[in-house]
Amino acid sequence: MHRTSSYLVALVAVAALALASAQPLTWPAAWTSAEPGEAQYGGTYRVSALSDPRTFNPFVSAEENDIVDAADATTLLRQGPDSDAFIPNMAESFEISDDGLSVTMTLREGLRWSDGEPIDTDDFLFAYEAQTDEDVGSNAYDGWFIEGELIEMTAVDDRTVRFDFPVEDRLALVVAGYLSPAPDHILGEIYRDGGAEALKEAWGTDTDVSETVWATAFVPVEFLPGQRIVFERNPYFGEWNVDAQGNALPYLDRYVVEIVESIDAALNLYIAGEIDAFSPSNLDQVGVVSQAIRNGDIDAELLPNVAPVASSQFIVFNWNKASEPKKEALFRDVRFRRAMSHLVDREAITELVYGGSAAPMWSDVYQVYAYWVNPDVPKYPFDPERALELLAEIGYTPDDDGTLVDADGEPLAFTLATNAGNDQREQIAQIFADEARRAGVQVDVQAIDFNLLVDQLLTTGDDRPFDAILIGLQGGNRIWPWGSNVLPCDGNLHMYNQSGACLTDAERTAERLYGEGRRTLDTEAARQIGYAIQARMAALQPQIFTVSPLSHFSWASDVGGEHPRDLIDTVVGVRQLPLTFKR
Amino acid sequence: MFGYVVRRLFNLIPTFLGATFLAFLVAQLVPGDFLAQRALEPNVRPETIERLRVQFGLDQPWPVQYVRWLGSLLQGDLGLSFSSNQPVWDLIAAPIRNSMVLVVASLVLLYALAIPLGVFSAVRQYSWADQIVSAISYFGLAIPNFFFAQVLILGLFLLRGFTRETFGFNELLLPVAQMTSSDFSDLNAWGRFLDVAHHTILPAFVVATSGVAGFTRVLRAQMIEYLSSDFIRTARAKGVGRRSITYKHALRPAVIPFVAGIGGILPTLIGGAGLVEIVVSWPGITPTLLAAIQRQDIYVVLGLVVVTTGLLMIGNLISDLLLAAVDPRIRYD
Numbered sequence: 012m013h014r015t016s017s018y019l020v021a022l023v024a025v026a027a028l029a030l031a032s033a034q035p036l037t038w039p040a041a042w043t044s045a046e047p048g049e050a051q052y053g054g055t056y057r058v059s060a061l062s063d064p065r066t067f068n069p070f071v072s073a074e075e076n077d078i079v080d081a082a083d084a085t086t087l088l089r090q091g092p093d094s095d096a097f098i099p100n101m102a103e104s105f106e107i108s109d110d111g112l113s114v115t116m117t118l119r120e121g122l123r124w125s126d127g128e129p130i131d132t133d134d135f136l137f138a139y140e141a142q143t144d145e146d147v148g149s150n151a152y153d154g155w156f157i158e159g160e161l162i163e164m165t166a167v168d169d170r171t172v173r174f175d176f177p178v179e180d181r182l183a184l185v186v187a188g189y190l191s192p193a194p195d196h197i198l199g200e201i202y203r204d205g206g207a208e209a210l211k212e213a214w215g216t217d218t219d220v221s222e223t224v225w226a227t228a229f230v231p232v233e234f235l236p237g238q239r240i241v242f243e244r245n246p247y248f249g250e251w252n253v254d255a256q257g258n259a260l261p262y263l264d265r266y267v268v269e270i271v272e273s274i275d276a277a278l279n280l281y282i283a284g285e286i287d288a289f290s291p292s293n294l295d296q297v298g299v300v301s302q303a304i305r306n307g308d309i310d311a312e313l314l315p316n317v318a319p320v321a322s323s324q325f326i327v328f329n330w331n332k333a334s335e336p337k338k339e340a341l342f343r344d345v346r347f348r349r350a351m352s353h354l355v356d357r358e359a360i361t362e363l364v365y366g367g368s369a370a371p372m373w374s375d376v377y378q379v380y381a382y383w384v385n386p387d388v389p390k391y392p393f394d395p396e397r398a399l400e401l402l403a404e405i406g407y408t409p410d411d412d413g414t415l416v417d418a419d420g421e422p423l424a425f426t427l428a429t430n431a432g433n434d435q436r437e438q439i440a441q442i443f444a445d446e447a448r449r450a451g452v453q454v455d456v457q458a459i460d461f462n463l464l465v466d467q468l469l470t471t472g473d474d475r476p477f478d479a480i481l482i483g484l485q486g487g488n489r490i491w492p493w494g495s496n497v498l499p500c501d502g503n504l505h506m507y508n509q510s511g512a513c514l515t516d517a518e519r520t521a522e523r524l525y526g527e528g529r530r531t532l533d534t535e536a537a538r539q540i541g542y543a544i545q546a547r548m549a550a551l552q553p554q555i556f557t558v559s560p561l562s563h564f565s566w567a568s569d570v571g572g573e574h575p576r577d578l579i580d581t582v583v584g585v586r587q588l589p590l591t592f593k594r
Numbered sequence: 595m596f597g598y599v600v601r602r603l604f605n606l607i608p609t610f611l612g613a614t615f616l617a618f619l620v621a622q623l624v625p626g627d628f629l630a631q632r633a634l635e636p637n638v639r640p641e642t643i644e645r646l647r648v649q650f651g652l653d654q655p656w657p658v659q660y661v662r663w664l665g666s667l668l669q670g671d672l673g674l675s676f677s678s679n680q681p682v683w684d685l686i687a688a689p690i691r692n693s694m695v696l697v698v699a700s701l702v703l704l705y706a707l708a709i710p711l712g713v714f715s716a717v718r719q720y721s722w723a724d725q726i727v728s729a730i731s732y733f734g735l736a737i738p739n740f741f742f743a744q745v746l747i748l749g750l751f752l753l754r755g756f757t758r759e760t761f762g763f764n765e766l767l768l769p770v771a772q773m774t775s776s777d778f779s780d781l782n783a784w785g786r787f788l789d790v791a792h793h794t795i796l797p798a799f800v801v802a803t804s805g806v807a808g809f810t811r812v813l814r815a816q817m818i819e820y821l822s823s824d825f826i827r828t829a830r831a832k833g834v835g836r837r838s839i840t841y842k843h844a845l846r847p848a849v850i851p852f853v854a855g856i857g858g859i860l861p862t863l864i865g866g867a868g869l870v871e872i873v874v875s876w877p878g879i880t881p882t883l884l885a886a887i888q889r890q891d892i893y894v895v896l897g898l899v900v901v902t903t904g905l906l907m908i909g910n911l912i913s914d915l916l917l918a919a920v921d922p923r924i925r926y927d
Contacts, residue, residue, distance in 0.1 A: 055776075057776055065675075066680065068679070145645065146649075148646055153638055212679070215678060215679065215684070235877075236685075236877060237688065237692065237773075237877020237878075238774055238877050239772075239774075241776075267776050270875075271771065271772075272872045272877070272881040273872050273873065273875065276872070276873065277875075279771050283751075285769075285772070285775075285776065306755055307755075307758070308754070460624075460626075461626075462624070462627075462890075463625040463626070465630055466625060466626060466630070469633055495639075503633070
């Protein structure tokens with residue numbers, strides 16, 4: 012795999028860069044499919060987004076993937092599309108201490124805000140202060156704490172900052188490395204004068220965007236709520252970002268995000284030629300795009316079934332049912348859960364729910380993080396006969412009607428809840444229930460309100476109000492793809508067992524390995540720990556994973572600079588915006 | 595008359611309070627809150643969610659939340675949106691304005707189409723032309739707006755394919771989505787007006803068609819009734835011209851019910867054009883409201899409810915007063 016990488020590799024790269032100081036960041040030729048010299052300056056690239064930015068304030072946005080952020084990341088370090096290793100970005104070099112407890116980063120020279128003011132350590136320190144201020148309520152707040160202790164950040168001099176971690180942690184570098192500067196000369200002033208309240212009120216969507224300043228390749232110059240954001244190239248970005256031939260980036264003059272109210276409206280705009288890229292969300296839309304290309308309506312590239320999306324769909328059984336001891340014992344029995352996995356027809360789900368565009372999922376790591384996925388975990392594929400054998404071991408045998416009953420004659424029955432309105436989940440639940448019924452297991456599918464479902468799932472204690480829930484999670488990262496709330500037994504997303512303590516050895520081992528993996532800075536060693544976690548979890552089957560749908564991409568043929576084909580996936584996307592150009 | 599208006603205005607107060615209270619209650623009955631949706635994020639600590647809940651005042655019992663909200667409403671403050679930390683009014687003002695553009699355009703289109711069609715059908719009752727107008731009206735009544743919009747968009751694409759093959763003309767006749775073009779900001783004032791007008795035609799036509807159908811049927815029935823009434827026969831007997839009978843004597847009383855309905859137009863004006871706005875991506879009230887409901891950003895939802903309820907009540911009042919003005923049989927004392 013090309014993603015194989017380690018911090019050591021990155022450190023060697025850093026050392027090499029440090030020798031030639033005051034260098035701009037050179038965007039590798041490997042990140043673009045353009046021939047050397049092919050890219051041209053000028054032009055507009057138009058895309059769509061499904062909702063307005065809620066704010067231009069970097070500390071308020073309650074949702075991630077803010078449109079302005081997405082325009083491209085201005086962080087201390089970054090990961091390229093071709094590797095999971097950290098490489099210097101706004102920092103020109105970084106150095107991890109031998110004990111792994113601190114990292115020192117030196118800023119590049121010539122960094123500037125879009126208003127021409129220099130970017131220095133004050134801007135990074137201010138961003139850190141605001142993010143770690145409880146009253147500001149930034150999304151990034153939680154990330155700055157490791158095991159409840161704050162990561163400390165200090166300025167060594169004008170161009171050097173140091174982060175001190177309470178313990179060795181893989182994720183610490185993610186948090187520190189992904190710090191973006193915030194304009195201390197504008198927002199910092201507001202914060203110092205008026206505190207957290209004043210800072211939160213700054214830069215709302217009612218602000219004239221031309222008064223906001225950015226470090227990104229493109230800066231917003233106009234925002235029409237519900238309609239579009241127009242970005243123009245930031246002339247200062249090219250001073251520290253160049254392509255492999257040394258040309259200043261970005262190439263485009265303008266970048267336009269059309270705000271659409273539905274994905275169908277985006278599709279219409281794409282077929283009308285009003286936007287330059289579109290990601291079909293299902294095979295029907297792939298069909299429409301492909302038809303439009305054949306008809307000559309648009310001149311475009313189409314890549315269907317590219318890679319699994321970074322999300323999961325799984326069935327989780329409730330291990331805490333004190334009021335129904337029989338069910339509790341059943342749900343805690345690993346043979347029962349394996350039997351249930353043998354009743355999930357992943358092929359049928361792929362065909363019927365996703366029209367053939369999905370991949371079966373066997374472990375708790377999203378398939379798109381391919382580097383981390385252990386391909387050799389124990390699998391319990393669709394096999395009703397094996398399911399019946401396992402259930403017979405537990406004591407359930409078919410009666411005259413074929414219904415599975417225990418020694419007391421009680422049928423094997425449970426309720427499977429999922430959120431109403433999510434068609435795909437409702438269909439998956441139904442397909443599972445049909446197979447289960449055929450095997451003699453009565454599954455009652457209930458579609459309930461999403462928040463109600465989440466409330467049930469997150470109840471704690473020894474008696475929780477559900478049997479089984481079909482739900483999905485998303486998020487994660489390429490450094491350590493497990494969330495901090497999921498594997499530890501007291502985590503609030505340790506959803507099968509919310510008694511507050513581990514009930515099985517496998518849970519205890521996974522919890523220990525989770526902590527060990529986070530403390531392992533060497534990526535290959537961490538991967539081996541990750542493999543062990545997946546093997547344990549797959550054998551335990553606390554969550555029965557179903558399938559991962561595949562994503563599709565399309566873009567107008569006159570837009571160049573996309574990643575080479577083998578780099579395009581759901582996590583890194585189709586292209587780097589600064590390397591994008593119009594033919 | 596003045597006393598009547600004052601009495602009506604006082605009556606509005608309990609109605610308004612009741613409406614906002616009900617809206618608040620319904621918003622509270624929905625399980626979970628704005629923050630519940632973040633609980634499934636793998637790296638967000640439950641303590642953080644609790645802390646934000648306190649910051650937003652969502653930890654208080656709902657009657658307390660209602661009284662607080664009502665208190666600030668009385669000072670003209672619609673509250674803050676959770677998701678953007680901005681005053682609700684700033685968020686809903688633009689969608690209200692955008693919806694008004696669409697709704698005014700469709701109303702103009704509605705009257706321009708429906709009055710002549712209704713009169714025409716009534717005058718030529720049971721003729722072929724009347725049957726065709728009726729058939730089209732029923733079609734308009736039956737077809738859902740959001741579907742009709744998509745059908746028209748498909749039609750535009752097919753037309754483009756046809757003109758490309760036949761004349762080499764590869765442009766769409768009308769834009770299929772959005773309210774403005776992406777080069778909108780580069781246009782001068784007149785160009786901007788034309789750009790918005792160009793984008794308005796399709797959705798305004800779709801919104802108008804459903805109205806035209808109902809309007810035409812009712813106007814036709816009213817006209818037929820008046821055309822066969824005694825005073826028209828008398829007028830005919832006295833030799834009044836056909837045109838004068840139709841437009842002066844029959845149409846005037848026939849439109850009275852529509853005048854009564856004008857007050858109802860006021861809330862429609864800002865109530866938005868419904869799902870058509872989603873299909874053609876019109877940045878109006880419907881998408882804003884749906885997004886706020888989905889996010890459980892309740893003060894944005896309530897802000898829209900307050901503005902719509904207020905306008906509905908004022909609209910009703912205006913209707914009643916207009917009715918007195920046009921219909922000599924009605925007096926308020």
